[in-house]
Amino acid sequence: MSKVEDFLTQEEEQEIVEAIRVAEKNTSGEIRVHLEKTTALDPYDRALEVFNELKMDQTELKNGVLIYLAVKDRTFVICGDQGINDIVTNTFWDSTKDIMVAHFKNGNFKQGLIDGILRAGEELKKHFPWSEDDTNELSNEISKG
DSSP states (O other), X not given: OOOGGGSSOHHHHHHHHHHHXXXXXXXXXXXXXXXXSOOSSOHHHHHHHHHHHTTGGGSTTSOEEEEEEETTTTEEEEXXXXXXXXXXXXXXXXXXXXXXXXXXXXXXXXXXXXXXXXXXXXXXXXXXXXXXXXXXXXXXXXXXX
């Protein structure tokens, strides 16, 4: 795969965006997916950079979640904002990560992302339920670097 644009088809991207919309219907949390080819940085450090570049640190409840993938490096990071990290255990994202890894090992990246997004939404709902005055603070579109 030479370009990050070839990682997912347009149809697969739309299915992932729809999964984000569905996941966010039950939580005030905000979920984004970012794809890039590779990173020279530690993947977690790069995910934090992208998190800030996408202004995910500016949500009202500090409850943004970034799923960052460096596709050529075959690595990904789930990065939550301070509002989430302040109230959950270190293992909070393990079930989400495990679901994604199981699909990724079989080359099923779209389903891994969808299932991970839906699981993240379920986990977020426990601490950040959706409310009447909730607004979608961040784009659901996949960003690429």
